[in-house]
Structures are given as C-alpha cells and as structure tokens.
Amino acid sequence: MVKLDTFANANALIAARKPEQPVVGFRPHAAGLAARWFLANFPGDVAYAYKANSSVFLLGALYGAGIRHFDVASLPEIEDAKTIPDATFHFMHPVKSRHAIRRAFGLGCRSFALDSEAELKKILDETSNAKDLLLWVRVAVPAKNSRIPLERKFGIVGAQAARLLVKTRQVAKEIGITFHVGSQTVTPEAYAIALGEVKALIVKAGVVVDRIDVGGGFPSRYSNEMPSPLSEFMAVIRHGIEALPVADRCRVMCEPGRALVAEAESLIVRVDARRGGDLFINDGSYGMLFDAAHLGFVFPIRIIGRDVRDPHVLAPFELWGPTCDSIDHMKGPFLLPDSVREGDFLEIGNTGAYARAIAGHFNGYGHYDEVILQDEPMFTMYGEVALAVAGE
C-alpha cells in the first residue's frame, strides 16, 4: 500500500503545497468511528456496501474497526476484495451474469440476492445446486424521504414474492429477505414501512425466514440536509424486527455504504475564476461533484489556506466545473465568505460516499492527489455518541 502524506488539516496541506490537481483528503479515523458506532448499535451483522468507496485507506479503517461482512455488487468488486482476510461476501445485486455467479462461488461466496425465478435458476445452475447457499429475496419497498429512491429497478412484491420465497426455501440452506429503502433516507419511517411489508409477506408465504437484511440508505449530513439521529433509525429497526413472526430466530443484517464513509473524505479544489456569484473550480460534475450537480447535494464548504477576514459574512455561490460542458454546474447555493477569489483553495466536505467512485476522465480531468487528514469531518452524524464510543 502506498503511504500517503499526512496533514493536521487541509490548511496545513495548502501551507505545505499548492496542489495543481484536486486533492482527496482521507479521514480514515472518521470511517473507523462510524463503523464502531454501527457495530455497537445495530442489532446484527454490519455489511459495508463496497461500491460506496473502495479506497484501501478507508477499507483498512473499516476492517480495523471490526467490519467483516461486505455487500458487493459486481464481480470486479469481489475480485478486488477477495484478499481481505476472514471476510464474508454477500453478492447482493439481483441480476448477475452466469460467469459472475460461477466465479464468485469459486472465490467462496455463498450469499446471493435474487428477485426472480430466472435468477434463482441461474444461481442453482452455476453453483451446481450447491447445498450451502444463503439466498436473499429482494423485495421492493416504498421510498420515503430518500434522495435517491431505488425501488423502481429491483425487487419483487405480492403473490410473486411469496411464490419466489417458497421456491427459494426448497433449495437454499438459509433464506433471507432483503430490501433497500433508497440512499440518503433522512427519516426512519421508511424502515418501519418496509419491515411492515416484510411481515405481511412472511405471513402470506408461510415460510420460515432465517435472515432479514434492512439494506443501506442510512443518511449523512450535508448543508441542506439535517437527518434524524442514527439512534432513531436503530430504534425503529429494532421495533420492526421484534414485530416479525420470525423475530426470535432470525439473524439481522444491514448494508450501510454512505453512512460509514461519507464523512471520511474531503475534496480540496482551487478557484480558477470568479465571476460575481459564479466560481469556476478544478473539479465538477464529471469528477467528484456528480451528486451536487445532478441530485442537489449541497456539500459543506470552506475557504482554506489563508486567513479569511469575514468568515461569518457569507454569500451564496454557484460552482462550475473544469470541463467545457455547461451541465458541469453545481447550483448549490454554496455559502462562502464574500472575499472568495481566484487562487483560493476550498475544502468541500463529506464527499466520501460515491463521489470518487463515479468520477470519470472527461476532458482529461478526474485525476486526484491523495493525502490523509487528521482533523474531524466538517459535519458529523456521530457527535456525542461518537465521544461515548471513543471513551470506552
């Protein structure tokens, strides 16, 4: 593993160098803290959703905190993760190629999701009717207060779901029900509604279910988003699980991606031009700011590298990325001191979930320097509880 330079914070980075490329500042300690919180507070297995961020620096921190289950969604992810010792992989994409199923099975994966009888047949074919499979039926549930609903693409419901559960029960060593309420779900009702539907389905199908997976969707904090505390999510989930007819015998799992890593990275960019309320910066929607451009995320932001005389007099700015494309635009509003000017460096916080993973190379951009930062995230979901965990 390459060793990265470590700085006390982004200011120290800018004092030491003036990076030409945008910089990813990792805060592995923040990922570790989030993972410890989930392991201490979630009533079951915590499977990290690998697609959110596969940086070795964050994976190392999650592993160090005790994460041993991984939700993987593709064969390349499994290949990438296969050297992690003692790891259990759950291949939770409901549509997989035959090659991917066969290869994953060969690498030791025994846990697969499905949402159709055709996929069940594929899994049985490609594992030669293995007798030790854990098979999860993915059900569609309503999205409520989620910024990125996921229910349109995957999931089975109603009588078809009951039939698939019965069929899966006949061939699997263990069966589970899985769902995803949608990413960045800011209030916990969605989990209550989903678990209510799971309960009705179990009764309708009349099968014994060994596992329940409440998926991901746990929120992070952004400037335009102040989610309910994570402890409320845990309370709602416990309550929903306890009401299931299989509560006393089933093993529970969750698959947080965003909530474990969002706070663990900042993006450091430079202002290359200011035109009134428009700032032209050296990363954008084709880079790490896709969610800001297309999903309305307003990441926390601050000027770094110089003393700001008016730190509390903030004005609204829109951001424009470096490519030639006019949709390379992050509307915000991003609040910054009005003295912001060409040559300033900005820290954009809480970019650890998905941002780096989806950055591309349009116009020759999408290359980042990487450093470790030792200070705290710009916003956190783990404030007071975090202190309690750390003080154990």
Ligand SMILES: *Cc1c(COP(=O)(O)O)cnc(C)c1O
């Ligand atoms: C993406 C994904 C996750 C992680 O979602 P977050 O909203 O980042 O927590 C978990 N499970 C499945 C099946 C996913 O597709």
